[in-house]
Amino acid sequence: MIGSGILKGLAETARNFFGSYVSKDRLTTIQYPEERVAQIEATRDFPFLVYDGPDWHDGMRCVACQICEKECPPKCIFIEKSKDKKPDAVGKPQAYPAVFNIDISVCMSCQICVEVCPFDAIKMDVKYDLSTDDRFGGLLLDKKQLSKSNQYYNAIHPTEAAAVDAHFAEERAKAEAKAKAEAKARAAAPVTPTPILAQPVGGEAK
Numbered sequence: 001m002i003g004s005g006i007l008k009g010l011a012e013t014a015r016n017f018f019g020s021y022v023s024k025d026r027l028t029t030i031q032y033p034e035e036r037v038a039q040i041e042a043t044r045d046f047p048f049l050v051y052d053g054p055d056w057h058d059g060m061r062c063v064a065c066q067i068c069e070k071e072c073p074p075k076c077i078f079i080e081k082s083k084d085k086k087p088d089a090v091g092k093p094q095a096y097p098a099v100f101n102i103d104i105s106v107c108m109s110c111q112i113c114v115e116v117c118p119f120d121a122i123k124m125d126v127k128y129d130l131s132t133d134d135r136f137g138g139l140l141l142d143k144k145q146l147s148k149s150n151q152y153y154n155a156i157h158p159t160e161a162a163a164v165d166a167h168f169a170e171e172r173a174k175a176e177a178k179a180k181a182e183a184k185a186r187a188a189a190p191v192t193p194t195p196i197l198a199q200p201v202g203g204e205a206k
């Protein structure tokens with residue numbers, strides 16, 4: 001019958017509308033911001049920078065390679081590479097971003113920056129209510145505002161963060177094993193005797 005689809009749709013709408021007064025399952029709206037919908041682990045909105053250890057600056061994983069800046073479709077990442085190097089969380093010298101800003105009023109939450117980062121230094125956050133009445137830079141976040149600990153990353157995306165931690169632990173174990181093997185090989189190498197220059201009989205070489 002022509003129009004039966006419309007009637008079915010109206011009936012379903014009416015069922016949900018009146019049903020919402022008697023059944024909580026049919027009440028799909030909540031009293032935001034007092035009430036919040038529980039987030040799933042795959043929730044994502046804007047990127048943040050991950051740091052290891054207690055200090056955000058010392059532990060920053062980002063080495064300012066600028067790959068994310070180049071790949072970001074709306075070009076909302078701004079990076080300036082440091083002229084010097086700083087020790088990373090394990091004391092190895094690394095370059096770092098002297099400036100790292102993201103304009104989240106432009107960011108479209110595509111996650112491409114996360115996908116292309118070779119250092120697992122940038123990840124997607126779950127915070128969404130970031131609106132502000134500051135029109136001049138209120139949504140331009142700097143590296144300090146963007147930096148969040150690895151513990152925070154583990155809390156919001158436990159499965160993904162555990163996989164990253166396991167990968168880092170494997171890489172560290174491989175590097176340690178290689179360093180030990182090299183030290184052992186050096187210790188076992190035969191000592192080459194120092195050549196003694198022949199002296200002419202009865203006096204010094206002329």
Ligand code: SF4
Pocket residue numbers: 046047071072073074075076077102106107108109110111112113114
């Ligand atoms: S999520 Fe997408 S738009 Fe946002 S900063 Fe990353 S690459 Fe750019």
Ligand code: SF4
Pocket residue numbers: 061062063064065066067068069079116117118119120121122
């Ligand atoms: S976040 Fe990753 S891709 Fe972007 S500059 Fe830092 S290390 Fe490079």
